[in-house]
Amino acid sequence: xxxxxxxxxxxxxxxxxxxxxxxxxxFLDNLIKKIIAFTLLSDGVNLLLVALAYREGGIVPILxxxxxxxxxxxxAILIFPAGIVLTNIVIGVSTTAILVALVIMLYxxxxxLKASVILKGERR
Amino acid sequence: xxxxxSNLWSIPLLVIIPMLTAIIVNxxxxxxxxxxxxxSAIIILIISIISPYGYHWFCGHPALNPETLTFTFNPNIFxxxxxxxxxxxxxxxxxxxxxxxxxxxxxxxxxxGLTKHQGPYIALLFLLFMSSAIVIMVNxxxxxxxxxxxxxxxxxxxxxxxxxxxxxxxxxxxxLFSAISGAGLAVSLALxxxxxxxxxxxxxxxxxxQFGIGEMSTVLYIAFGFFVLSWMYAGGLAxxxxxxxxxxxxxxxxxxxxxxAQSKLMLVxxxxxxxxxxxxxxxxxxxxxxxxxxxxxxxxxxxxxxxxFRWIIAYLIISHSGFVTLGIGLGTQEGLIGGIFQAVNDIxxxxxxxxxxxxxxxxxxxxxxxxxxxxxxxSPFIATATILGAIAASGIPPFNGFQSEIILxxxxxxxxxxxxxxxxxxxSVTTFIALLRGIYRIxxxxxxLQDQDNSNVDLPKVLxxxxxxxxxxxxxxxxxxxxxxxxxxxxxxxxxxI
Amino acid sequence: MIExxxxxxxxxxxxxxxxxxxxxxxxLQKDLLRAAFISGAESVALAFFFHALLAPxxxxxxxxxxxxxxxxxxILGIFKTRRTEEE
Amino acid sequence: MTSTETFxxxxxxxxDNFITGSGYTNITTGYITGELQFLVFIIILSVFFRLxxxxxxxxxxxxxxxxxxxxxxxxKDVEKENMNDLNRVxxxxxxxxAIIIAITLWGG
Numbered sequence: 001x002x003x004x005x006x007x008x009x010x011x012x013x014x015x016x017x018x019x020x021x022x023x024x025x026x027f028l029d030n031l032i033k034k035i036i037a038f039t040l041l042s043d044g045v046n047l048l049l050v051a052l053a054y055r056e057g058g059i060v061p062i063l064x065x066x067x068x069x070x071x072x073x074x075x076a077i078l079i080f081p082a083g084i085v086l087t088n089i090v091i092g093v094s095t096t097a098i099l100v101a102l103v104i105m106l107y108x109x110x111x112x113l114k115a116s117v118i119l120k121g122e123r124r
Numbered sequence: 125x126x127x128x129x130s131n132l133w134s135i136p137l138l139v140i141i142p143m144l145t146a147i148i149v150n151x152x153x154x155x156x157x158x159x160x161x162x163x164s165a166i167i168i169l170i171i172s173i174i175s176p177y178g179y180h181w182f183c184g185h186p187a188l189n190p191e192t193l194t195f196t197f198n199p200n201i202f203x204x205x206x207x208x209x210x211x212x213x214x215x216x217x218x219x220x221x222x223x224x225x226x227x228x229x230x231x232x233x234x235x236x237g238l239t240k241h242q243g244p245y246i247a248l249l250f251l252l253f254m255s256s257a258i259v260i261m262v263n264x265x266x267x268x269x270x271x272x273x274x275x276x277x278x279x280x281x282x283x284x285x286x287x288x289x290x291x292x293x294x295x296x297x298x299x300l301f302s303a304i305s306g307a308g309l310a311v312s313l314a315l316x317x318x319x320x321x322x323x324x325x326x327x328x329x330x331x332x333x334q335f336g337i338g339e340m341s342t343v344l345y346i347a348f349g350f351f352v353l354s355w356m357y358a359g360g361l362a363x364x365x366x367x368x369x370x371x372x373x374x375x376x377x378x379x380x381x382x383x384x385a386q387s388k389l390m391l392v393x394x395x396x397x398x399x400x401x402x403x404x405x406x407x408x409x410x411x412x413x414x415x416x417x418x419x420x421x422x423x424x425x426x427x428x429x430x431x432x433f434r435w436i437i438a439y440l441i442i443s444h445s446g447f448v449t450l451g452i453g454l455g456t457q458e459g460l461i462g463g464i465f466q467a468v469n470d471i472x473x474x475x476x477x478x479x480x481x482x483x484x485x486x487x488x489x490x491x492x493x494x495x496x497x498x499x500x501x502x503s504p505f506i507a508t509a510t511i512l513g514a515i516a517a518s519g520i521p522p523f524n525g526f527q528s529e530i531i532l533x534x535x536x537x538x539x540x541x542x543x544x545x546x547x548x549x550x551x552s553v554t555t556f557i558a559l560l561r562g563i564y565r566i567x568x569x570x571x572x573l574q575d576q577d578n579s580n581v582d583l584p585k586v587l588x589x590x591x592x593x594x595x596x597x598x599x600x601x602x603x604x605x606x607x608x609x610x611x612x613x614x615x616x617x618x619x620x621x622i
Numbered sequence: 623m624i625e626x627x628x629x630x631x632x633x634x635x636x637x638x639x640x641x642x643x644x645x646x647x648x649x650l651q652k653d654l655l656r657a658a659f660i661s662g663a664e665s666v667a668l669a670f671f672f673h674a675l676l677a678p679x680x681x682x683x684x685x686x687x688x689x690x691x692x693x694x695x696x697i698l699g700i701f702k703t704r705r706t707e708e709e
Numbered sequence: 710m711t712s713t714e715t716f717x718x719x720x721x722x723x724x725d726n727f728i729t730g731s732g733y734t735n736i737t738t739g740y741i742t743g744e745l746q747f748l749v750f751i752i753i754l755s756v757f758f759r760l761x762x763x764x765x766x767x768x769x770x771x772x773x774x775x776x777x778x779x780x781x782x783x784x785k786d787v788e789k790e791n792m793n794d795l796n797r798v799x800x801x802x803x804x805x806x807a808i809i810i811a812i813t814l815w816g817g
Contacts (some may be wrong), residue, residue: 006627006630006631006634006674006675007675009631009634009635009638010634010671010675012638013637013638013641013642013671016638016641016642016645017641017645018307018311020645020646020649021307021645022304022307022806024649025300025303025304026799026802026803028649030654030707030708031296032654032657032696032699032700032703033649033654033657033707034300035696035699036648036649036657036658036661036696037649038300038303039661039688039692039696040645040648040649040661040664041303041304041307042303042307043664043665043668043684043688044307045307045310045311045314046668046680046684047668047671047672048310048311048314049310049314050672050675050677050680051675052314052317052318053675053677054675054676057627058676059676060676060677060678077676077677080266080317080323081314081317082677082679082680083266084266084269084310084313085677085680086679086680086683087270088310089680089683089684089687091270091273091274091277091306092687092692093687093691093692093695094277095273095277095299095302095303095306096692096695096696097695098277098280098281098299099296099299099300099303100695100696100698100699102280102284102292102295102296102299103296103699103703104699104702104703105284105292106289106292106293106296107702107703107704109289109292112708113703113704113707113708114708115795115796116795116796118293118296119293119296119297119794119795119796120794120795121792121793121794121795121797122793294793297793297795297798300795301798301802304802342812342813345812346809346812346813349805349808349809349812350809353805363798363801363805364798364801364802365791366791366792366793366797366798367793367798369793370793417754421746421747421750422787422791424746425743425746425747425750425784425787426743426787426788426791428739428740428742428743428746429739429740429743429784429788430739543753543754543756543757546753547750547753550746550749550750554742554746557742558739561738561739
C-alpha cells in the first residue's frame with residue numbers, strides 16, 4: 001500500500017479529468033458539449049503537469065529575502081511545468097474561442113448542434 | 125560545430141518578424157497591407173539565406189554530471205546547462221529557405237486574389253510560417269509542443285478563411301482533433317519530463333542512454349504512442365488522414381502550398397525527434413514504417429477515385445508524405461537522407477501543381493473534372509506546367525522526384541525489404557495515372573457545347589513567375605541533387621551518431 | 623508546518639471529489655447553460671488543487687480564466703445558437 | 710452450367726457492382742484502377758509474413774488472395790472507410806487509444 005500524498009491525489013484527479021474529457025470529446029454528440037469536454041481535458045493535462053512538478057516538503061518557487069540560494073534550489077518545486085501550464089491555459093482559451101466561432105457559423109447554416117448531422121461524411 | 129554561449133541573431137528574427145508582421149497587418153487598411161507584407165516576406169527570405177549556423181538558448185536548468193550521475197545545483201549561471209534551445213543548422217537552412225520562398229509567393233498571390241479580409245488572412249500565413257520555422261529549429265519538447273499547438277490552430281484559421289461550408293466543416297473537425305492531439309502531446313511531454321527530468325531533447329537522450337530505461341519502458345511506450353498520435357495528426361498520416369486531406373482540399377490552393385510545406389516540416393521534425401528519443405525501443409521503427417506504407421497506398425488509391433483536381437492533389441500530398449515518414453522510419457543513413465530529401469522535393473513539386481490549380485481559379489474557378497474543360501487552348505503555359513509538375517511528382521528523370529525516390533528504393537533494398545521498394549514504384553506510377561486523369565479532363569478534353577466564350581484571361585505575372593521558378597528549381601535539383609544533399613548529409617550523420 | 627500540509631491534504635481530498643462530481647455533472651446536463659456554469663465551478667476546485675500543489679500563481683490564473691473567460695465564451699456561443707440539447 | 714459460364718456470370722456481377730452507384734461515368738477507370746491497386750497492395754503486404762516463416766506466408770498469401778477476390782469490389786469499402794465523416798475518424802481514434810491502454814495494462 002503506497003502512502004497517499006497530495007501528488008498521488010493530483011495524479012488521480014488528472015486521470016479522472018483526462019478520461020472524462022476524452023470520453024466526452026469522443027462520444028458526446030452535441031458540439032457545445034464537445035467543447036466543454038475539451039476544457040475539462042485541458043484542465044486534466046494541466047493538473048498532470050502541476051502534480052509532476054510537486055515535491056514532498058517543497059516550497060513555492062519564490063526567492064524571499066534572507067533565503068539561502070542553496071536551500072532554495074534544493075527545496076523549491078520544479079518551475080518549468082508552471083511555464084507549460086500557463087501557456088496551455090492561454091492556448092486552451094484561444095482554441096475554445098475559435099471552436100465556438102466555427103460552431104456558431106455552422107449553426108447558422110444547419111440550424112442544429114448535432115455533430116452527427118453537421119459533420120456527416122459526404123461524397124464530393 | 126563550436127558551442128558558444130552567445131546567441132545567434134537570426135533565430136529570434138525568424139520568429140519575431142513574422143509575428144510582428146502578423147500583428148501589424150491585422151490592423152491595417154487595404155493599401156498599406158501589400159508593401160509591408162511583401163517587404164517583410166522578402167526580409168525573412170534574405171535572413172534565411174544569409175544566416176550563419178548557431179544556437180539560441182532561453183533558460184537553464186541544473187546540469188547532469190556524467191561521472192557521478194548526480195545533479196549539480198550550482199547557482200552560478202555558467203554551471204547550468206541551458207535547456208530551451210533553438211538550432212539553426214544546415215537542415216534548418218534548406219527547409220526554412222524553401223518555406224520562406226513559398227511564403228513570399230503565397231503572400232503576393234493572396235494580395236492579388238483576395239478582395240476582402242486580406243489582412244487577417246496574410247497574418248495567418250505569416251503565423252503558419254512562424255510555426256513551421258519553430259518546429260524545424262526546435263530542440264526542446266516545450267517549444268515543440270507550442271509550435272504544434274499554434275500550427276494546428278493556424279491551420280484551422282486558414283481552412284476556415286476559404287469561406288465555404290465545406291471549409292468550415294473541415295476546420296471544425298481539425299480543431300476538435302487539435303484539442304485531442306495537443307493534449308496527447310502535452311501528456312507525452314509530461315511523461316518524458318517525469319522520466320528524465322529534462323525538457324531538452326539532447327539532454328533527455330543522454331540521460332536515457334546513461335541510465336537505461338529498465339522498468340520504465342512502458343511509460344516510454346505510452347509517450348511514444350501520444351507522440352505518434354500528434355505526428356499522424358500534424359502530418360496527415362493514416363488512419364486519421366481524412367482530416368488533413370479535407371483541409372488541403374478546402375482551403376485556397378496557394379494557402380495549401382504553405383500548409384503542405386508546414387506539414388512536411390512537422391513530419392520531418394517530429395519524426396527525427398521520435399527516432400532519437402524512442403529509437404532504441406523495439407517495434408518503434410516497425411510502427412513508423414507500417415503507418416507510412418498504409419498512408420502511401422490509401423492516399424494514392426483515394427486520389428484515383430476523386431473527381432476534383434484539388435482533391436486529387438490533396439490526397440496525393442497525403443500519399444507522398446508517406447514517403448517522407450518511410451525514410452525516417454527506416455532509420456538508416458540512406459533512409460533518413462532519402463526521407464528528408466523527399467520532403468524538400470515534395471514541397472517543390474506539389475507547389476508547382478498547387479500554383480497551377482490556383483491558375484484554374486482565374487478561368488472561372490471550376491476545378492472539377494465534370495465542369496472544367498479545354499483550358500489548354502486558353503492557356504498552353506498552364507497546361508504544360510501542370511504536365512511538368514505531374515512528371516516531377518511521379519518520379520521521372522530529370523526532375524527532382526526521381527532523385528529522392530531512387531535513394532529511398534535503395535535504402536529499402538539495403539534493409540532487406542524489397543516489397544516496400546515495389547510499393548514505392550507502384551505509388552509513383554499511380555500518382556501519374558491519377559494526375560493524368562485530371563489533366564486530360566480539365567485541359568485537353570474538347571468542349572461539349574460550342575457556345576464557349578474565348579475571351580482572354582490575364583493571369584497575374586507573379587503566378588507565372590512562381591511556376592517558372594519552382595519548375596527551374598525542380599529541374600536543377602533533379603540534375604544536380606548535391607546542392608540539396610550537401611545540406612542534408614551532415615545532419616543525418618549527426619543524428620545517427622548520437 | 624505539519625498542520626499546513628495536513629490542511630492541504632484535506633483540501634486535496636475535497637477538491638478531488640469536487641472535480642470528479644463537477645466534470646461528470648457538466649457532461650450529463652441537458653441544459654447547456656447550466657453545464658457551462660458547472661464547468662466554471664469545477665475550475666474553482668481545480669484552482670484550489672493547484673494551490674495545494676504549491677503553485678499559487680497557476681491557481682490564480684486558472685481561477686480567472688476558468689471561471690470567467692471560458693464559461694463566458696461558451697455562454698456567448700450558447701446565446702448565439704440554442705440553449706438545450708437536442709435529443 | 711459450364712465453368713466458362715459461371716466465370717462469365719462472376720465477371721458480369723463484378724462489373725455491375727461498379728456501374729451501380731457513384732462509380733459510373735467518368736470515374737469508372739479510377740475505380741477499377743484503384744481496385745486492382747488495392748488487391749496488389751494487400752497481397753504485397755501479406756508477403757511481409759515471410760519475415761516470420763516462409764511456408765506460413767505462402768498459405769496466408771493464397772488465403773488473402775482468395776478472400777480479396779471473393780469480397781471484390783473492395784474499393785467500395787475502402788472509400789467508405791475513408792469517408793470524411795467525423796465518427797469514422799473518431800472510431801479509428803478510439804481503436805488507437807484502446808491500443809495505448811492495452812500496452813499500459815499489459816506492460817504494467
